[in-house]
Amino acid sequence: MCGIAGIFYPASPKPVDPARIVAMTDAQAHRGPDGSGVWTALGVGLGHRRLSIIDVAGSPQPMALPGERIVVTYNGEIYNFAELRAELIAKGAVFRTQGDTEVLLHAWMAWGPDMLARLNGMFAFAIHDADRQSLFLARDRMGVKPLHYVELADGAVAFASELKGLLAHPLVRRTPDLRAIEDYMTLGYVPDDACIVAGVRKLPAGHFLLLQRGRAVSPPVRWWDIDFSKRAKGSARDLEAELVERMREGVRSRMVADVPLGAFLSGGVDSSAVVALMAEASKAPVQTCTIGFDEAGHDERGPAAVIATRFATDHAVRTVQSDDFALIDTLVAAFDEPFADASALATYRVCALARERVTVALSGDGADEALAGYRRYKFHAAEERVRGLLPPGFREPVFGALGDVYPKADWAPRAFRAKTTLLALAQDGNEAYAGAVGVTTCAVRQALYTPAMARQLGGHRGEDRYVAAMRQAPARDALDRAQYADFKHWLPGDILTKVDRTSMAVGLEAREPLLDHRLIEFCATLPPKLRLRRGEGKWLMKKSLEPWLPRDSLYRPKMGFVTPVSAWFRGALADEAAALTRSPVLASWFDLHAIERIVADHRAGRAEHGRTLWQLVMLERSAARLFA
Structure with missing residues (x-):
């Protein structure tokens, strides 16, 4: 690299x-x-x-x-x-x-x-x-x-x-x-x-x-594009066998190196699959590494240890604090542009751990996009079924009115936070998905910008590229379109940027075998019910891995690198949030009084603005480096 x-x-x-x-x-x-x-x-x-x-x-x-x-x-x-x-x-x-x-x-x-x-x-x-x-x-x-x-x-x-x-x-x-x-x-x-x-x-x-x-x-x-418009033929069993073989090819092709090689291991389906296939192809124990957290709800050391034991890997673990935000300036320097996926903190830590032992590390990135593993695909598919049952002339005014009057209860359990769903059902499916993948809503953004900033944007919306990608997608149904748009924007803009910048910052080469183009092209042809079935994403992949991995590893809820930024801004980073309200950098584009209001509402627990505040912190730091 x-x-x-x-x-x-x-x-x-x-x-x-x-x-x-x-x-x-x-x-x-x-x-x-x-x-x-x-x-x-x-x-x-x-x-x-x-x-x-x-x-x-x-x-x-x-x-x-x-x-x-x-x-x-x-x-x-x-x-x-x-x-x-x-x-x-x-x-x-x-x-x-x-x-x-x-x-x-x-x-x-x-x-x-x-x-x-x-x-x-x-x-x-x-x-x-x-x-x-x-x-x-x-x-x-x-x-x-x-x-x-x-x-x-x-x-x-x-x-x-x-x-x-x-x-x-x-x-x-x-x-x-x-x-x-x-x-x-x-x-x-x-x-x-x-x-x-x-x-x-x-x-x-x-x-x-x-x-x-x-x-x-x-x-x-x-010179290349992913095509969701075709459908593979054959039985589920045949497609399952082909999926395993294509994953095997992706892993083995990425194990060629003249330097030490290992893998990231979270204990989730994707990284576990990679480690399993590496172990099959390797005479020596696979070197694996895991980052653990001191907060039980976010800690993956246990699930990772199960896989490490199962495949007899040479396993390394390091625990980091749940308030591990000391890397902010390191990440700002590594990414150049502002980047607000807070999981970059943990990704940097696991890359640094891997670099102590190897020069190349294989990751499990790509399977969620290819095989509908994100929870948002399940919600989008369910909403699309409702949209298909009701004509727009009824759905838009009724759900729109209900969404407008339903209280915004960020503090409530997820089952009682229906406002977002109601408003989404009032929208076109492409518009709704574009909003679902976003961080800060259009309404909140408009409230934060200065009048001059709003005028200079001239109606430009960040969601529009997602809507356009979904409308132009070579696809047959709503799930195809959502996955296609994620391949165009989310995957290169967030996931792959995160892994590239954090791994390169420590001199580590990261490889993504589940993004082998032969595997991706095959997955795009799978019938939707083999990607997402009864709310279970990556359905065919999980079925194909049942002989390899424990059921608890295959079917436990998706965890990922969860970073508690909302809690930080009510505690250790409260002063950082307050400093945003006095930032001369942000004052060029944002109404500082509006920022002050969301800081106060978040700190008091009246609203949930943790991710927006993290965006503003990273933007302020990045812009100060780039434009000061």
Whole structure:
């Protein structure tokens, strides 16, 4: 795993100062502590920071073919590189190294942009082709690896793995994008089609960007998409067997490494499945690690220990305090953009624990999105059944009126908090799901913004991208559409960003075998009843794992990394919340008196605003670093 950066002049070639590339890569040194390199020619410069995983002694980057007509800088892993290497050798390619980087160079020579469909991996890379006078930027299907780029005033296009790499370039203007602030306040992260710094863009997952000399910069081209519109045929038993085999392929392909390798283990279905399949494929005990919490309701040490014992893993455990918020500034520095998924605190801790023992760790991320594991899918499916029974002309006014008068009881048990459900039933299903995945509601956001901020947003809503994704989805039903939208936004914007930034911050490579594209494409074809049945998400996956895992592990309620931010703002972080009401940074966009009201209401227990307050804290810290 690595950090990359570069500069390319599309209009007319200008000299590139190698020191500028060095500054951009050094800003990302945590991504590649094992080595660095810079290559420049007229009109182009490429830089690299290396974390050595495969062909540790060889494969320095940037890497060039003889004559330096084709040069690559690359972040990621190509899991099928050995097969591609053999195919390219048969076509006449001559290799000088043993790693996967050189495969990209020969693949470009053989197939051009069509090479992408042949790659199984996580990657972001740039290939300069002197003969074609082009720079080819590409990102993997799911968006596991990040890539940011920006057009500069001197005509250059600069790119880097992380935003901080671009900000090391003196021509990048540090101006906030107000629409991205609205997106962040909606979702809790800045999605992949936005950036907190105006003018900076992220290459979307499954897209490439071809820059050619003498031509204007064109929009990125989508080279892959997930398709929920087809349905697999066969019995449940046959599909179950195929699912296991595809999970097995995903795990085994990601166990190739020339450095120590292990796994995160929470004791939940996904990480337990990964560990089980690793144990099957490994002669030595699998190295696993678990983070425990001192709060019993959130502690997964017991379930993880059951799996560790069952598969005889070499297991490490560390307990952290439930008020483990000392990492705030560390996370702000790691993420660059504001990021309000508080589970990043625990993710950072488990990555740091893993890095003490291994250089590569496999995670269970991706199964919830692929197989409808989140609780919100169950609620969305139930609401859609009600919508299907009642005409909109009846449903919208009746449920809307009931929702308006029903008290907002954040303090009550979940069964008595019906206001949100009633209001959701009054909406179109796409609108309702877009609201369900959000953090701070549109009404609360509007109450927090200054009049000037509201005017400058010009009606832009953070929910609109979700609604659009669901309406345009290649899908057959509501569950398909919800999962598709999560693959477009939630997965790359929240889950994969969280894992990438926290793992890279400690020099650890994280791999997601359950996001193998062959597995994901298969899961998208499964009938909805095999993904979600009688309220049980990941139904077929759990059935397929019954011979492997204890029933308590398969069917216990989903826990995840739960961070008690609401309690923090009524206790240890109460002063942090109060400080928000005096923030000159937030005053640029928010009414500080409105913030004062939600702080007071939350602290007094009159309302639940913990997640919104966490959003504001992380935004305030991030903006102070970026724009002060």
